[in-house]
Amino acid sequence: MKMEYNPTELMACVAGRVLEDNRSVFVGTGLPIIASMLAQRLHAPNLLIMFEAGGIGPKIPTIPISVGDSRTFHRGVMAATMDYVMSCAQLGLIDYGFLGAAQIDPYGNLNTTVIGPHDAPKVRLPGSGGANDVGSLCHRTIILMRHDTRRFVERLDYITTPGYLTGPRAREKAGLPAGSGPYRVITQLGVMDFDIETKRMRLTSVHPGVSVDEVVENTGFELVMADEVSMTEPPTERELRLLREEIDPAGIVIG
Amino acid sequence: MKVIEEGEGELLGWMDPDEARGWMMERKSRGLEDKRIPLKEAVERFTRDGDYFALGGFGHIRVCMAAIYEMIRQGRKNMAMAAKTAVHDVDILIGGGVVDKVECAYAFGHELRGLSPTGRRAAESGRVKVLAEISNAGFQWRFKAASMGLPFFPARIMLGTDTLRYSSAKVAEDPFTGKPLCLLPACYPDFAFIHVHRCDKYGNAQIDGTIIEDRELSMAAKRLIITTEEMVDEEAIRQAPDRTVIPHFLVDAVCEVPYGSHPGNMPLLYYSDEEHMAEWLRLSRTEDGVREYMEKYVNSVEDFAGYIELVGGEEKMDYLRKLEDLEVPLEAPWRR
Numbered sequence: 312m313k314m315e316y317n318p319t320e321l322m323a324c325v326a327g328r329v330l331e332d333n334r335s336v337f338v339g340t341g342l343p344i345i346a347s348m349l350a351q352r353l354h355a356p357n358l359l360i361m362f363e364a365g366g367i368g369p370k371i372p373t374i375p376i377s378v379g380d381s382r383t384f385h386r387g388v389m390a391a392t393m394d395y396v397m398s399c400a401q402l403g404l405i406d407y408g409f410l411g412a413a414q415i416d417p418y419g420n421l422n423t424t425v426i427g428p429h430d431a432p433k434v435r436l437p438g439s440g441g442a443n444d445v446g447s448l449c450h451r452t453i454i455l456m457r458h459d460t461r462r463f464v465e466r467l468d469y470i471t472t473p474g475y476l477t478g479p480r481a482r483e484k485a486g487l488p489a490g491s492g493p494y495r496v497i498t499q500l501g502v503m504d505f506d507i508e509t510k511r512m513r514l515t516s517v518h519p520g521v522s523v524d525e526v527v528e529n530t531g532f533e534l535v536m537a538d539e540v541s542m543t544e545p546p547t548e549r550e551l552r553l554l555r556e557e558i559d560p561a562g563i564v565i566g
Numbered sequence: 567m568k569v570i571e572e573g574e575g576e577l578l579g580w581m582d583p584d585e586a587r588g589w590m591m592e593r594k595s596r597g598l599e600d601k602r603i604p605l606k607e608a609v610e611r612f613t614r615d616g617d618y619f620a621l622g623g624f625g626h627i628r629v630c631m632a633a634i635y636e637m638i639r640q641g642r643k644n645m646a647m648a649a650k651t652a653v654h655d656v657d658i659l660i661g662g663g664v665v666d667k668v669e670c671a672y673a674f675g676h677e678l679r680g681l682s683p684t685g686r687r688a689a690e691s692g693r694v695k696v697l698a699e700i701s702n703a704g705f706q707w708r709f710k711a712a713s714m715g716l717p718f719f720p721a722r723i724m725l726g727t728d729t730l731r732y733s734s735a736k737v738a739e740d741p742f743t744g745k746p747l748c749l750l751p752a753c754y755p756d757f758a759f760i761h762v763h764r765c766d767k768y769g770n771a772q773i774d775g776t777i778i779e780d781r782e783l784s785m786a787a788k789r790l791i792i793t794t795e796e797m798v799d800e801e802a803i804r805q806a807p808d809r810t811v812i813p814h815f816l817v818d819a820v821c822e823v824p825y826g827s828h829p830g831n832m833p834l835l836y837y838s839d840e841e842h843m844a845e846w847l848r849l850s851r852t853e854d855g856v857r858e859y860m861e862k863y864v865n866s867v868e869d870f871a872g873y874i875e876l877v878g879g880e881e882k883m884d885y886l887r888k889l890e891d892l893e894v895p896l897e898a899p900w901r902r
Contacts, residue, residue, distance in 0.1 A: 376677060381834060391777070393624075436675070486747055560895075
């Protein structure tokens with residue numbers, strides 16, 4: 312039996328499936344928490360969740376509103392400090408990091424600071440927060456965002472958080488940790504990774520009911536195409552039930 | 567060390583390490599002195615127009631909202647704020663006319679609740695200036711440099727981005743590896759308020775739950791005011807010294823302010839008041855609404871105790887305690 316689902320639920324499921332058991336993940340508010348809680352309840356019970364305000368290894372009872380609120384260390388293994396968690400990331404102990412953005416470019420660089428000139432903003436956004444730190448220091452980052460031509464742009468108004476910067480080896484040249492960088496981009500239309508040679512974004516799968524053309528039309532730059540663009544597995548009944556009944560019963564994030 | 571790049575952002579809160587040592591020698595008393603004063607007096611004595619300041623806590627968690635309302639009531643202005651994941655605090659301070667400059671790691675947003683109408687309006691109209699950008703770890707390590715009496719702290723963040731370009735950091739060649747390294751300058755805010763769970767009259771303070779960056783901030787702040795949920799006897803501190811996060815010799819004043827983090831979350835005591843947050847987010851869509859909020863919740867009351875009565879008193883706080891203890895389900899009234 313097939314169940315109806317919305318794009319946010321699908322993104323949460325796809326993101327959750329990327330996370331592996333016995334790995335660590337740096338989590339921000341909203342969808343990343345949902346995805347991580349889902350992974351823990353399915354294939355990754357020992358996924359180690361870390362929050363920037365100091366919460367480490369919590370058993371998250373309900374969705375936190377802030378990455379600092381008391382849910383982020385509920386039955387955790389440690390209630391630490393920002394210095395401690397950021398140092399863990401810099402030391403190489405955090406495998407995955409989640410990011411969102413208002414704009415993304417072909418190299419996975421992200422803007423969460425400003426639309427328009429910095430000193431005369433058209434839209435002022437919150438800024439880096441911990442995003443630059445996550446994008447600089449985690450081994451692999453997973454970007455969750457809406458897909459359209461205003462957001463997927465050739466050139467960002469402002470680079471808040473580093474992706475692959477200008478291409479191959481640019482991160483290492485800038486002094487960022489070797490071998491780190493964006494790993495997946497998950498949107499309401501499909502899933503992308505980054506071409507090994509060029510470090511440009513590459514389409515690997517489209518969601519059910521979405522065509523490759525539709526993804527291309529909604530991207531403001533040329534996407535590399537995987538040899539075979541697959542179709543994303545839709546959410547299972549079990550995933551949806553966990554999301555709606557256990558993880559976000561009030562629909563705060565999934566709607 | 568060869569400097570490769572220099573951020574264009576304004577360097578705020580800077581002191582030469584020797585100047586900092588001089589301050590710590592002259593201005594921080596090592597003795598056990600009774601430092602209790604009312605919050606009103608602490609704000610009068612320790613905060614000045616034009617100061618650059620930081621607040622303990624994170625987002626809307628364990629932030630001293632009581633001090634914020636008092637600064638608005640006293641008409642402080644032209645202040646610059648270290649917006650180190652500033653959510654409701656910076657929003658109210660901008661709306662209340664206290665803050666017109668920020669060093670921004672995170673501001674103008676309300677995390678899961680969305681963007682902040684007041685902060686955005688102010689930034690987009692130029693009424694509030696962003697003097698420098700930075701990241702959360704960047705702020706943490708600026709305070710860490712200060713807390714260690716060092717001119718800077720090195721880190722592998724912000725490199726290659728506009729966050730670095732608009733910050734006050736520099737990039738230099740690391741003499742050990744030869745790789746570029748971000749150097750974050752020490753940051754000594756003029757004053758900081760840190761809200762804690764318990765404190766004795768001398769300023770020995772304990773925090774439950776995550777400490778965030780308050781250990782370093784408490785050492786970096788030139789003037790430090792502790793506000794506390796509960797005053798405890800010196801003996802209670804001495805029975806559990808391993809729990810002390812901030813010792814008395816860093817502290818300039820101690821104020822007892824129960825529920826001082828409302829409408830924010832005080833971990834293990836009370837959860838955030840989402841009904842109140844929703845009221846602010848709704849009212850702050852317009853300047854008239856901002857004035858209405860300030861009139862109702864700040865200027866019409868004498869002090870923070872009056873404000874707590876106004877938002878629902880013990881009955882409201884009892885509900886927020888149950889919410890914190892997961893005994894009642896969370897509602898999100900800001901979700902239309």
